[in-house]
Amino acid sequence: MVSCPDFRLQAVVRRVHTESQAVTLVDDTQRQSVVLSRNEAAMRMGVEIGMKTVQALARCPALQIERPSAPAEIAASRLLLETSLSWVPGIEETEAGMLTLDLSTEPEEARVDSAKRIRGRLYDAGLEVVIGLGETPSLARIAASAARQKGESIWQLVPERRLDLLDGLTLEVAEVGAELKERLSLWGIQTPGGFARLPREAVAARLGEEGVELWLKLTGQMRRPLRFAKLEELFEEHEDFDYEVCDREPLLFVVNRFLDQLIVRVARTGRAATAVHVLLTFANGVCHARRLALPEPALDHEILFHLVSGHLDSLEWKAPVESLRLRFEPSDTVASQRLLFGAGLRNRFQFEDTMKRLRRLVGSERVGSPRMRNTHRPGAFELVPLPSEIETASERGGPPVTGFTLCRWQGRVRAEVRWKSGQPERVASRPVSGIVIRAAGPWHCGGDWWHEGKQWRRREWDVELSGQGVFRLVESEAECFLEGRYD
């Protein structure tokens, strides 16, 4: 568990910057202002929690008075969470300033070192935290309280020595209720270790549900699933403009700043962005929201700026912008493993950009990698996205590729055909006409008879016209047409 003592105060005034200055957080919402929290220096001067602010000032005239700030607390919570994400991905925000981390993926021997590293990073960012390590969320919470009580930064409740270590703590650390604590002290039990040694049945018989719950907590038998924080809502920046933004230039300036901040924050967690969400609110009440997906996870400022600015450029503004919100969808940097002997797209971002522009020019249904469809219908092919990797060409199996390619003509080129013994003798059409000197065919084909109204049937010939080349002649639906020329 990562716990930030006096979180509300630390959110407003970073403790590491005010170690020698007495600072207190006061509640002004009551009839009389009272002290909510104070730092070590203020405590040494006799400032206590719950004391009236006037009284605190009398004891410490140099006392710096601060008020709680919700935005500062949100910012501090994000900092805490983002920094902890570089340790493990599964994190629960248990309380404000208190995170429970799932360390099951971390080797035991590396946990203390990782904890030190995270604590150091948070300290550099201005937050002082204590870290408690335990088998279960409840024991980790006890360990974090123990660390605070003992004035240590990291405290581990080692499973093999759990009862001995619990013997060295007070019952307050285990958050025992006042009534239960009094009863236990009457029984002569002063430590959590002493309580955990009691038999479960006896505890249940004498102390009821509350006693059993505490016993399960201390013996490491109370396990609960963690409610992991949603990362997609974490990496977000927004600004409500005090003025109406009518131009793209100032908006891009803000976008640039947001991207800088978000990139640093996401990079700190060892991740990259897979998509950027843009939300714009216009003065006429219209909202524009769009998810801009990236072809592969990236954290390159230029790429991300190009993505967002390209979208903003294509947007039609009917009213000034009132607010802007940018959010990163984080992902692991290594999303896929490339083929060992394969080759692929060198720059997927550039490729996606090219595709976007080509689709805009010719239409999305006219760009793609062609694939033969599972039909005998001539000319039927479908378009699929171009594969991002090309495997090494395998030995070509099956029959060899034969003949010329067909250069298909657009539309149906109607042809008048003179027949002789069922074979074309002369063909007359707009582009070509002439005597058939050789013909191959007919080849009958058809299909889709199982689909009502979609069935097709045709007869084909390859006809060689005198001095003009070879063409494909088709007879279908009682008319003849030339489909194309062999080239």
Place this chain on the structure above:
Amino acid sequence: MTGEEKIAALAAIRDQLGSRIRTGSDLLVVQETRERRAATGLSGLNEHLGGGLPKGHLTEIISERGPCGGGGLVMAAMLSRVRQEQQYVMLFDVGGSFTAESFPPEDLEALLWVGCASPFESLEALDIASRDENFSLFLLDWRNCLRRDWSGLKSSLWYRILGQLREREVAAVLFASEAVTSVAKQKLQVRIPVTCGRLDEERSRLWEELAFSAMQMENGQRREGHKERRQAG
């Protein structure tokens, strides 16, 4: 030995060795030529092009309408070659002449097809695509187009595309039934008799029989080219 004597001696050695001796600049030219060519998969065509398609330039392959053709065969060979090299090729198909069944399915894996309504649209598309470093070859299929379809195209567009091809060192090939533009570095006419009897012949044999010849620009076209260059300048 004086300077003049040295030069004379070197000239004598050069005469004796003939073409076996090469200067540094000769070697540089050879190296540059080798590096800036993309093999086509057709030995006959490579020979005519001095090793392959010149990178950063446009090459025209002309396959006339008539009893002899071969443009489609050249396209199939280029596609196959690019696929073997595990690179990507983009085809700008004007007039829907592309037929998927004419190409082996594995060769289509490396192909990005762009269907264009007119030569102008295909050039605009090439203008966009030629900035992309992912493609090693661009093919323009204008075999179904007539002169009137492209006669109004501005030369500045051609030159802009050429500039981009040069920058990326990518080759582009224009397939047409007649010579199109003077900006093409080389224009080659391909000829192979197309007959019914050869429709079942193995394609590899047909590739070997393709005959290429360099096309001479007509006077009118050359004048047009000079005019285009002046305008672009």
